[in-house]
Amino acid sequence: MSEKHEKQGGETSKTLTLKNKPQANRTADGEKRKRAGARARQVARREWDKDSTPATPARPGTTDQGKRRAGRTHTEANEQAARAHPRAAKASARQARSTEAPSRQAPGGPSHAEGARQRRRAEPSGRAGAAAPRQNDEIVTREVERGGHAIKISRRDTDRQRRRGTATRRSEIHVLFASCPHGLEDALAAELQALGFEDAETSRAGCRFHTNWTGVLRANLYSRLATRILVQVAHGPIRTEDDIFALALDTPWEQWFGPEHTLRVDTSAIRSPMQSLQYCNLRTKDGICDRLREREGARPDIDTVRPDARVHLFLDESTATLYLDSSGESLFKRGWRLDKGEAPLRENLAAGLLALSGWDPARPLMDPFCGSGTILIEAAWIALGVPAGIWRPFGFERLRNHDARHWRDLKDEARSHIATRLETPLMGYDLDPRAVDAAKANLERAWLTPDTIRFETGDARSVVPDTELPGWVVSNPPYGERLPEDTSLWADWSSNLKQHYSGWRINVISSDLDLPKLLRLKPLRRWPLHNGALDCRLFSFDMVQAGYRQR
Structure with missing residues (x-):
């Protein structure tokens, strides 16, 4: 902007003139300067966060010219962010297309409930998978062999999601079954009640009780008589093996483990009409793997020796119960007995x-x-x-959302x-x-x-x-x-x-x-x-x- 002085009829008038200044971020050849390094990533991140913020509704009285000016500004910001952070720009475009898709739904299309089911099926983890990772996000990636090819499996965990998952699991009340050798049920119930699980009651070859996730950790740590601490995750009536598959398919396994883990399934039964427990075991495994493949794009590997996650299926006359094994190796393995006699006692x-x-x-x-x-x-x-259990590892340490600090505090208090x-x-x-x-x-x-x-x-x-x-x-x-x-x-x-x-x-x-x-x-x-x-x-x-x- 410059100022001119002109004389007209003895009077002096001032005229303001606008001139284009050379932009500081352009080179001598007129090309726009490209940022590099940490500063470029910081600017791109700021622009991306700005673009990702939902637009506020226009105020009454906004002119078309202001809308066009805002549109040009928004487009320029998008182009700048795309040049500095191309991956984030592609993710933003995919998110925009997925957001606009419902508005292009033709009349007579799927209902709202059906559309919600389709969107849940389209989102592998049940969340908006197209959103780009934020600054505090953690990308969990693992390569899995599938048919001789390495497939990368990624899962995004934000700080908020990790805190929410840990807090929800710690406050939720679970139904537990602690198994033990036959004949020790009464002694185990007395031990669990002494540990603070007042509702512990005897059952066949074990005890049932209710507690939160901290109680699950304490039961594994302190119980001397239990063989395993099993967390009930599903229970329902069954008539055929397909009912077992449906029960496993409807269980939210992704809260506990995913394709990055290895899996083992065991089946036991009392007076069950099922002809083959091995086939029931296979249908359970199929239901778990199909759900994780649908939600996260891949299925876990099977490891019968040292799996990351163990699932137990228990069948009786008319029902099936699915348990998640929180113990891993049997609890009688304290970690100190390597030399055994002729007839070792567990x-x-x-x-x-x-x-x-x-x-x-x-x-x-x-x-x-x-x-x-x-x-x-x-x-x-x-x-x-x-x-x-003070000197041994546990299965829950390999599950998702394991709070290592909370577990360390419990062990420090015990020591x-x-x-x-x-x-x-x-x-x-x-x-x-x-x-x-x-x-x-x-x-x-x-x-x-x-x-x-x-x-x-x-x-x-x-x-x-x-x-x-x-x-x-x-x-x-x-x-x-x-x-x-x-x-x-x-x-x-x-x-x-x-x-x-x-x-x-x-x-x-x-x-x-x-x-x-x-x-x-x-x-x-x-x-x-x-x-x-x-x-x-x-x-x-x-x-x-x-x-x-x-x-």
Whole structure:
């Protein structure tokens, strides 16, 4: 803009003239300067955010000239953003086309509900997949082999979506089933109620209860008796295998896992009319994979050894229930037992024997047939307050929206309550020196000091307790194929118990239902249990002082 002074009839007048200035962002040749680097990306992002903001309705009285001027400004901004950020521009164009498509719907087309279903099918993840990623978005990408070709699977997670997904899962109340060995249902219900799950009630081979996602984590971390913690995700009536497929297809698996995960499906049934459980398992798998392919464009791989996600299908006479396994590996795998004896006892069954026996952690405990030390190491963890799952990984850590910080806080709180020293005498004996060495190796892997448990080579028929305070004997002696040919074992051990264990409580698990007769002792109680496939009993005896004659 310049100013001219002119004289007309003795008067001076001023005239303003507009001139084009050279633009600062153009080169000497007249070409527009191209930005590069971080500044260019920042400008393009600002322009893209500005373009993505919904336009406000025009105010009354807006002229056509103002609309055309605004249109030119908007077009120029789009062109500038397209040159600096071409991917964002293409995504914006796709979004614009998808937004304008409903307005071009011809009369007599699909209804609103049908159109919504078509849009849900068109959007792989149930969200507007065409929207370009924002600055705080996280693009999760994984290459998956499909027919010899690598396919990239991408999923967009915004900060808001991650926070919403984590908060929703943590506050939602879930129906849970905690499985356990047969015979430990009552003990498991008592344990869960002590952990704060007051509505825990027994069921066949497990317990049912309700809790939020934090409770799911705590149940996995603290339960010593459960085998798995299963989260119910679907339940419904079925008549054919196709009903199972439909139930799996309608379940929102994408909330938990996707094509970037590996999958395993297991099926069990009680009095189900289905002819083939293997076919039911296949239909469940098909329903899960079809839903994820429809929602996210690809299906998960199958891994039967170490999958990222495990789904359990349970069938009864007329219904099917789908569970998501939050535990991963079975909970009896604490992570410390690598050396095993001839007949290893699972850790949760060992903890169950201690629970059923009524052992007081302040009283002495002996295992005269200790083997690899499972019962005594479990007892040491109980006495010290070590959570059963503190040193092992879990399946829920590999699921979507896993809150690693929240899980770390729960474990830190649990570690803060672990005692540093054990005053209770724990003693284990075995005739086989190799079993004693295995028990000592397991003791070290369980993060226990060598003086926590005294493992020694010894014979149950001659071992005498060296504590004045009476305690408990909890043991898994040899039976079945492991029973020695010398049948005098039981008579000699019984004689030692009667002479030197007055006031002690003897608890022995065996598949031999005639064991009390062989010991010439009358059991106070028989607890039906299953040690794997073996039908066993836990026999409890009280060695009352002066109650037995020396024979």
